[in-house]
Amino acid sequence: MSLLFFGKDPDSDDDHCPSAWVDETTADLVLQGWKSDDATEAQCLNFGSIPDTEAVIRIPARMVPQLRKACDAAERAANESNLR
Structure with a gap:
């Protein structure tokens, strides 16, 4: 597995940063x-269960630019390798 890093929350300290990556193998x-x-x-x-293998997390809205870039990269990678 190789992770492509897209960014950390610009307003968080280094020890508590929401962050975004794309797995280059699976997109x-x-x-x-x-x-x-x-x-x-x-x-x-109210919309369904949360299995033990999943978690609900919050990502600050100020990270939308990093998430948009990560989503675009994931979509490109999926299209290139037909992972869909």
């Missing part, structure tokens, strides 16, 4: 974010 987005609070998780549960 998956890999995101690091803040753990959701109980109220957010409870609202998400």
Whole structure:
């Protein structure tokens, strides 16, 4: 697995940064974010379960430019390798 880094939250300190990568092998987005609070998780549960292998995270809106770039790169990689 090789991760292509797209950026960290510009307003967070170095130890607590939401971040975005793309897995160059699978074209998956890999995101690091803040753990959701109980109220957010409870609202998400209205739409379905959250398995133990998944997590609800928050990514700040100010990271949209990095996420957009990561999504574009993931889409290109998926199209090039027919991962869809």
